[in-house]
Amino acid sequence: INVTIARVAKTALPKAIYGHQLLFTTIKGELNSRPTRSTLATVSYKLSLVDNLTSNIRLIENVSNERFFISECDIISAIDISVQTMDRGECALIDSDTRHCYGDIGCLDKEIPPNSSNNSYRMIIELELHDWQSPSDVQKLSINERLYWGDKKRQMGNFHYRRQDYLTSLQCYNGAIRFLDTDMNPILISFNENQKSLLNDAFIQVENNVAQVNLLLKKYDACLNAVENVLKHDSKNVKALFRQGKAFFQLGLYDKAIQPLKLFLQIQRESSNSNADKEKVNEMILICENKLANYKKNEKEIYQRMFKPKTNKPQTNNTNQIDNTNNSWWPYIALGSAVFATLAIVTFIKHRKTS
Structure with a gap:
């Protein structure tokens, strides 16, 4: 890997992005052929880890002909940002800090350790932009292509979710919805019902993820919108029912929360599956019923005070007024x-x- 880096750098032209945070040198490509946001790029790259203490270099991965949509969180930001300054056929050597790759927490799946003062490193990326093109109309894509992009973006959403980067995961999930939602993008090509069913199943899976992330972000209305989309296709989806009930509960809409929570318990009992959420659901239902009972009690007392018959005291006052007169x-x-x-x-x- 040292030989390759030296060869690329020897004939390269320097560029700088974000000051010294992200530096790379390039071999020129086709002039004036830079991609724009949301275009579909094809790249090959080698990602290596450089130990800042020992200068040792370790190859992490070698990827060929990777396709991704620019600025849609489909790939690490060091590559995503760099590609936008490159022309077709251009090669780059990127010297990146961890912030634009896998952050200080690293990535166990790729054997990238957490970054610390005792274990400091940076990333070197050899990148080539083969080509880019404007995205095709989603409605005219084959079912397999829609499933491919929907799943790719879902997996990226899961990756960011595990890292507790919920906003980025939500962006990835919403990107997946674009390919999977047949109401948003109807299918304009021939298809069979089995393919449509696969697309709906993938859509339900991603919308449930959208609901979960919005719950964590306390965006309860957005969560309810997502579960409604799920329940339109699967009215007994336990994940959607649980999240719907929880969202209503958090909004204080206790009367609306009870129905989906009870239906959740009923389905769970019928399926005989053990679920850790059952205890939580029973507790939420009990709280809802107590809240509603107290509300009705207070409401009754208020109405009684409002419509309580007049006593004789005012009449006595009138008599006294007459006597005094x-x-x-x-x-x-x-x-x-x-x-x-x-x-x-x-x-x-x-x-x-x-x-």
């Missing part, structure tokens, strides 16, 4: 009587004097 006339009557008595006495004295 009558009592307020007595001072005036007493005053009038006093005035009348005074006038009578004055008249009597005056009459006595005159007589």
Whole structure:
């Protein structure tokens, strides 16, 4: 591998991407023939690990004629980014940090260890861009091609999911849906029902993954949309029912959560499959029923207070008001009587004097 790297670098022209984070040198290809986003590229590459402490180089993989859609997370970002600056037929030597390859956590499947101060390394990639082309109309692809791309993108989604990179995994799953969803992209070529069934099965599998990722991201409405798509094709899909119930539960829609959760338990009992989620489901159902019972109790109390008959207390107040109103006339009557008595006495004295 050292010989190959030296030979490529000897005649190469330097380029830099993202400063010193991603460096590569190239052998020129066809001028002005760079690919654009979402085009279908074909490349060959050798990926090697370089120990920063010992400078030892270890070949990780040697891949020929790999096809991928640019900027759709189909391949490691070091290759994905570099290809966008290359022409047809161009060769590149990429010196990449771990961030643009497999990150600090490495990749056990490829025997790439975690990156640390005691185990520091970078990646060297020998890359050749053979060709690229605009993508074909999905609706006119053969069923086998749609299944191939749907599965390839699903596997990349699973790879990122295991690494807990949920946003990237979701992007991969949505890319797979583009090839598998016959409502989004109807089949415009001849096919048989068995092929259509295979496509639907793959679609259900990926949509369930979409629902799971959205649950983890707390995007409950998106999760519900995904499970609805599954249940349209398979109304008793236990994964979809569980995730639907859980999404409704997290949204506080307890009345809607109970039905799919109970159906989940019923199907599980009929299939006699042991499932660790059964205990969780029973607990969620119990919480839902308690919440709804408390809600109905509180609602009943509120209605009782709103429509409770009036008591006699207000009538007593009205009586007191009437009594108080009558009592307020007595001072005036007493005053009038006093005035009348005074006038009578004055008249009597005056009459006595005159007589």
